[in-house]
Amino acid sequence: MTKQLYSALFLLLCITLISDSGAASEKSVLDEINAAEDRFDSRAVPLFKQVTDERVLAHEEYQGGPFWVLARKSQIERYKCSSCHTDKSMTAQQGRELTHGNVILEHGDEGQGLLCIDCHHPQERDFLEDKKGRKIDFDHSYQLCGQCHFRQKRDWLGGAHGKRALNWAGERTVYNCTTCHDPHSPRFKKRFPATYSVELD
Amino acid sequence: MSVKKDDHEPIRTDALLEKKSSRRTFLKGLSIGAAAGSAALTAGCIGSVEAATPEELKLRWQEFFKKNYRLMSQEEKDGTVARLERLAKMRDNIDLQMGSYPPLDGVLYGYAFNITRCEGFMECVTACVKENNLDRKTNTQYIRIFEMEPGKLDPSTGDGRYYHEVPVENKFYMGTQCFHCEKAPCTKACPTRATWKEPDGIVVVDYDWCIGCRYCQAACPYYGRRFNWGKPEIPRDEITVRQHYLGNRIRPKGKMEKCTFCIQRTRKGRLPACVEACPTGARVFGNLLDPESEIRYVLKHKKVFRMKEELGTDPKFWYFID
Numbered sequence: 001m002t003k004q005l006y007s008a009l010f011l012l013l014c015i016t017l018i019s020d021s022g023a024a025s026e027k028s029v030l031d032e033i034n035a036a037e038d039r040f041d042s043r044a045v046p047l048f049k050q051v052t053d054e055r056v057l058a059h060e061e062y063q064g065g066p067f068w069v070l071a072r073k074s075q076i077e078r079y080k081c082s083s084c085h086t087d088k089s090m091t092a093q094q095g096r097e098l099t100h101g102n103v104i105l106e107h108g109d110e111g112q113g114l115l116c117i118d119c120h121h122p123q124e125r126d127f128l129e130d131k132k133g134r135k136i137d138f139d140h141s142y143q144l145c146g147q148c149h150f151r152q153k154r155d156w157l158g159g160a161h162g163k164r165a166l167n168w169a170g171e172r173t174v175y176n177c178t179t180c181h182d183p184h185s186p187r188f189k190k191r192f193p194a195t196y197s198v199e200l201d
Numbered sequence: 202m203s204v205k206k207d208d209h210e211p212i213r214t215d216a217l218l219e220k221k222s223s224r225r226t227f228l229k230g231l232s233i234g235a236a237a238g239s240a241a242l243t244a245g246c247i248g249s250v251e252a253a254t255p256e257e258l259k260l261r262w263q264e265f266f267k268k269n270y271r272l273m274s275q276e277e278k279d280g281t282v283a284r285l286e287r288l289a290k291m292r293d294n295i296d297l298q299m300g301s302y303p304p305l306d307g308v309l310y311g312y313a314f315n316i317t318r319c320e321g322f323m324e325c326v327t328a329c330v331k332e333n334n335l336d337r338k339t340n341t342q343y344i345r346i347f348e349m350e351p352g353k354l355d356p357s358t359g360d361g362r363y364y365h366e367v368p369v370e371n372k373f374y375m376g377t378q379c380f381h382c383e384k385a386p387c388t389k390a391c392p393t394r395a396t397w398k399e400p401d402g403i404v405v406v407d408y409d410w411c412i413g414c415r416y417c418q419a420a421c422p423y424y425g426r427r428f429n430w431g432k433p434e435i436p437r438d439e440i441t442v443r444q445h446y447l448g449n450r451i452r453p454k455g456k457m458e459k460c461t462f463c464i465q466r467t468r469k470g471r472l473p474a475c476v477e478a479c480p481t482g483a484r485v486f487g488n489l490l491d492p493e494s495e496i497r498y499v500l501k502h503k504k505v506f507r508m509k510e511e512l513g514t515d516p517k518f519w520y521f522i523d
Contacts, residue, residue: 029383029515032309033489033500040307040491047470063493155523159495160315160503163482168494169470180482188368188481193323195330196364198340200424 045169053165055173056139062157067172070165070179073138081125106185119144119183145177257291260284269394270407270446275301282446295437301446302468304401310462310517311402311489313499314376317523318483321346321367321374328478332441332463333449336433343427343460344378344475354506354520376483378475379404379425379460380508380516390420396457402489402517403462405447413455422509423516426459462486489517 054071061067073079084098108114121129121136128136128144136144146153155161162180165173177183253261267273267281278301286297326344335341347359349372356375368374381404388396388404395410396417418426432454444450445465452458463473467486471477476484487496499505503521510516 029309029489029517033311033497036309036490037492039493040488042470042488042491042494045305045470049469049471063498065493151523155502158498158502159485159487160313160499160521161318161482161523163476163479163484164472164495166472166477167470168467168472168476168487175482180480188320190366190368191322193321193346193364193367194327195323195342197323197326197342197345197362199362200345 042169043171047167047170049166050170051165051167051173053173055165058174059140059143060157062159062172065172067174069139069142069174069176071139072141072176072178075179076138079126079138085125103184106187107183139176141183142177145183254291257288260288260291264288264409267409269410270301271394271397275303278446285446285450293437295440295442297442297444297450299444299446299450300465304399304403305468307488307490309402309489310381310467311487311496311500311519312381312462312517313485313496313503313505313519313521315483315485315523316349316373316375316520318481319346319374319376319479320481320483321348321363321372322480324478324480325376325475325484328474329460331439332466332474333461334433334435334441334444334451336429336431337436338434339430341427341429341433341458343425344376345424346374346376349373349375356508375520377423377425377508378518379421380423380514380518381460381462383515383517384513386420386422386512386514387417387426390416392416399447399464401468403447403464403467404459405461405464406457406459407447408450408452408456408458411456413457415457417457422512422514426457429454429456429458 051068054074055068056071058067058069078084090098105113105115117129119128121127124135126138128138128141130136130144130147134143142153142156152161156174156177159174162175162177165175167173181188264281264284268277270278273281282299282301286299289295289297323346326342326346329335329344330337330342333343335343345356345361347356347361348363348367348369349356349359351371351373353359354375356377359375381398381402383398383402385398385404388398391397391411392414393410393412395408395412396404396406398404413428415428418428429452433451435451440451441449443465445461445468448461448464463471463475467473472486476486485495485499487494489496489500491497499521500519503523505519505521507516507519
């Protein structure tokens, strides 16, 4: 009688143990992710397309390593600025063509928006200037933007703001601030969506 | 004998049985019957047998009797890929570059979607349609963008069919697609094991093993799967020729399909088409097992949530806010 009772108890114990171990194996993908701490060499991944856009090595670090940003100077229509901004005199006719009448400044709060020389270097026109008076290259405009938009810059450095160019693997190349945002009116314009959706079946 | 003069005439088996036949006529009838049978097998969605060359018939025959992708050796995978390329060349004169490359070691793909940044431009949707050779006739789309009221986080409360200038003030936008669940309910529902989770976390479909029963579609709580009601129609010059067997190759009629995280791109280090197309940088993609990846940064430093997390499907797709 007691023997039967013991064996029944033993069986019960076994069942509990098995079901317990079953529950323990129900791991979430988050456990797997958090357990993965070894460095992954994403540069070893064979790529079928390399970033061909012009890029420069950033003056910042990403998770302890260097990374690239897409270059900007080659994208600016009238760069180099100093080819026009000289001491030479010009006629009023030339002035009408050459001034930046097409630039619409919508940066900063209404009424107290930014002016040209808030970002552009007042003397050396081929450069930008931050509030500490440092000269900043157009290719590294993130250094300038980041002085006000420091949260966005922090996210951009980490990878939560902005985007990588072309590949998730390989050397990290990211979009510059001004690749996406027009610095003179940085908010994206309203427009129609690229397509529409139909009802699901 | 009636069967003798015309191959296309239906064979009347009862007449054959009644007739007293010699060995010769019996064998003749048998071979014609076999030919008719193979025609019925292969004709399914590809077209008539009459127009097919012997080579095409042979390829179709081999295609019909191939194994499930997961049971194939690399040699057999290369074989089927070569056959599919040849068939596309013969039928439609298209030069495909199909691959069957395996998952990368130490990689588990994950995705994050920034609901603060998305402004509903839907460029991801058009990029996806083009990259994945989706049917233009029925307007099949893997991605849906919902226009949402503030405070709501369930897309079923949003408007998935908006068409007006975006972004609208005091609305936000939320995208859905296949979430590539670690415990994917769709793969359990499949009666033919035609859908499964690859070692790199991508849930894929073997389109040639799918019987089109749509159980997986019913099992998916995220509306992540699509069905081909007809033969997909794609303008010739818009076909993406770089394809993967489990990815964007053109699905036949009557098969299930879904987002594959652009398997043909991501296994070669490239970003999915939607991420590359996003004009606002709302989409983050990367390797979850790489502590230095962007996706890991988002999971660590941002407020994230997953849709219907309480179902225990463990999706590898997170939403986050700035």
